[in-house]
Amino acid sequence: MGAYIPVFTVRDVRESETDSQCSPDLAPVISEAPVSARQVHLPQLFHNPKIFIFAFAIALYSVLLVVLTYLFVRSPTAAQNHDRNNILWQTLLSSTRTTYIVPPDAGFNLIEDLTHHPVSLANYIQGNYAQAPLSQFDGHSAEDLRTHEFTDFVDMQILTSLMRLSEYNSQRLLLRFPRDLRLDDLRNSNAVILGSVCSNPWASLADSNTNFHIVCSEDMLSSSIVNRSPLPGEQPIYVSEWNQPTHTTYALIRLVPNLSGDGHLLLLEGLDIAGTQAAAEALLHSAAIDKVLQHARRHDGSLSSFEILLRATSIESNATGAEIIATRIH
Template identity: 40%
Template sequence: MLLLFNRIRALFPSAQPATRPLWSEIFSRDQDTFIVPADSGLGILQNLSKQPATLADYVSGKYLSEVNIKGIDLANVEDLRTQKYSSIADIDIITKLSRLPEVVPDRFVVRFARDLRMDDLRDGNAILLGAIHTDPWIYLLQKQLNFQFVCESNVNHCSILNSHPAKGERSVYENESQQLSHQTFGVVAFIPNLNRTGRILLIEGLNMAATQAAADTILDEASMRPIIQRATLPNGTVGPFEILIETTSLDAAPLPSRIIATRFSH
């Protein structure tokens, strides 16, 4: 009986999780994978000062040292400048990512956006969480993307630019309102690193709920199976792709979401 069972199992192997090829490329034994949570303190500083941070000023530390905020207690401003704040949504996402079977523990490196370096995105694998307003490193990567984040100085005034709208798509996606319950959007993008020697995964949202919805989508087998099948190249690797996700934010928590647009490199 056992011999018969083994023969049947060999003929009908269990289905491989849809996202396994993607995670196997992101998590490698030969390269570090940098998990980068959003710099929430940076977002608050920009909100208060109305002064947007460029990538150059952020990397050099100039923005954090020179940003001017009037009418706010200096001790609180100094706290935002020097402490490493992120959202509970990002911490939850990092926890879920750390439990994936493809993770190589010695190569799983959580690195705050302020501590990231250019070489990490040139030669390493990375997963960036949040949006361009709280992680200016995304400026380096947006030229590869169709769905690009655009933010004003106020963190609540961000939108997603659809560079080449397909039929039935909008050219811009933005938060429906600032009420407790409103429509919002997130993006998942899987692209090469800057030297094309590794992979970068962007999990972005217009707000915390949208980022959570984007993470829920990339971690959901049913949602990702057709995406991974479409993105898989003839050599078996996963090619670049983008997903635009719509959800409803209810008091900063996402309700069930759906994929409303996709882009593939082939």
């Protein structure tokens, strides 16, 4: 009984030989041979420079993104700064007590400017400013100025920024116009008071317990920051040349106890609208504030009262280049 023995031989094929040079008889065998998708497309990828560069860039970007994310998350400084900012906003916005946001009274400030006479908090609460003669206006316009609740756009931007904070609690935060605020509101509640005493008389509540405070001139033509106890290198008074299109302006950030001592009042005050804007920008976005908050933080995690004096440049009533020039921690 016969048998067949298979014999295998190696065919000599030159390296330069291409598929087009193969024998026509072999073409069907080559085309029908099972080949994976990777074997077909991978050579095409690496032989196309544009596709290769694009793929390499995507891969490099992905690696960098992962590395940077890891470094940021692992960075102790980033975590500490985040914690320090959180303690301020957690204290003011997400505590169990109510927090009032109190914007400036622009109409009241205009009445002061027109009458060239500043009004104290006591007279403001009593509404005496509404009796001031406004001969510059007709009766209807004067009545609007006395009774309507006007504020400025910059402080509404600040309010919007506060509402974007993760600590913002809509159930605990109330917007209250200064004419509607009462002393009892500030006994057991927190408050964020925007604007200086010249446009928001409630800011004067902090003056008796702080080193820095804003004073309006008797004719309402200027205002200044008084430094009760200047340290070496500090000035006793800081004045803004507000009537120049570009000028240096100053601002205060003050955190003080509320009227009962169990809550906090945060005041953002400028010698002009650009100053108030500089105070808010520094508090919300500047890393320089982190050092102050770090020193103000007690061992139990709560915050001591503090004061921050800022200098900025006002360009057409827009603040830029805010910097801290003095601090106090109580």
